[in-house]
Amino acid sequence: GAVVSQHPSWVICKSGTSVKIECRSLDFQATTMFWYRQFPKQSLMLMATSNEGSKATYEQGVEKDKFLINHASLTLSTLTVTSAHPEDSSFYICSANTGAETGELFFGEGSRLTVL
Amino acid sequence: GQNIDQPTEMTATEGAIVQINCTYQTSGFNGLFWYQQHAGEAPTFLSYNVLDGLEEKGRFSSFLSRSKGYSYLLLKELQMKDSASYLCAALDSNYQLIWGAGTKLIIKP
Numbered sequence: 381g382a383v384v385s386q387h388p389s390w391v392i393c394k395s396g397t398s399v400k401i402e403c404r405s406l407d408f409q410a411t412t413m414f415w416y417r418q419f420p421k422q423s424l425m426l427m428a429t430s431n432e433g434s435k436a437t438y439e440q441g442v443e444k445d446k447f448l449i450n451h452a453s454l455t456l457s458t459l460t461v462t463s464a465h466p467e468d469s470s471f472y473i474c475s476a477n478t479g480a481e482t483g484e485l486f487f488g489e490g491s492r493l494t495v496l
Numbered sequence: 497g498q499n500i501d502q503p504t505e506m507t508a509t510e511g512a513i514v515q516i517n518c519t520y521q522t523s524g525f526n527g528l529f530w531y532q533q534h535a536g537e538a539p540t541f542l543s544y545n546v547l548d549g550l551e552e553k554g555r556f557s558s559f560l561s562r563s564k565g566y567s568y569l570l571l572k573e574l575q576m577k578d579s580a581s582y583l584c585a586a587l588d589s590n591y592q593l594i595w596g597a598g599t600k601l602i603i604k605p
Binding site: 386414423426471485488 | 537595
């Protein structure tokens with residue numbers, strides 16, 4: 381199946397700093413990528429839909445100035461958590477689909493962010 | 497509103513069969529997914545149903561009834577490695593995935 385790679389897998393940062401997470405589709409072009417956040421023992425929460433060459437579409441309640449998304453190419457989307465605070469600590473996961481009819485999503489490995 | 501319901505937790509014995517149910521209410525419907533997620537890892541795709549009926553794939557099968565807004569995931573010959581969360585997700589009319597909270601499956605020897 382299609383491969384989505386996410387980097388870094390783990391990141392620890394100080395409060396007030398910014399962290400960038402990359403999501404790459406390795407063997408297919410992804411016009412659309414999705415960014416999720418997952419708290420322990422909870423399901424995935426869609427944060428935003430990232431569209432190549434245009435602005436991301438954010439879900440209600442997600443601060444677009446806090447979580448900057450850039451989808452500069454058909455194989456790369458980035459999520460930057462700006463001025464991170466401890467409450468931003470979470471598991472962030474990206475996904476993409478190949479455009480096939482099934483709409484199957486392929487997920488990155490996830491990035492665990494800990495803000496001290 | 498849109499809603500996905502599935503049990504929070506289930507326990508089963510190694511070698512047995514378990515069925516995880518999912519009911520959904522969405523604005524339009526374009527299919528239902530089941531994903532497996534081990535703790536601390538990203539979800540992995542298990543199945544996709546858009547037509548009524550049963551789809552079998554090895555030890556895992558998935559069933560859909562569109563008229564009832566109901567799906568289940570059937571796991572046979574359970575193995576310890578099947579201990580994970582199982583996420584049900586429905587694709588609505590805008591092709592947005594609506595996620596259930598997941599069912600934590602605990603396998604006991």
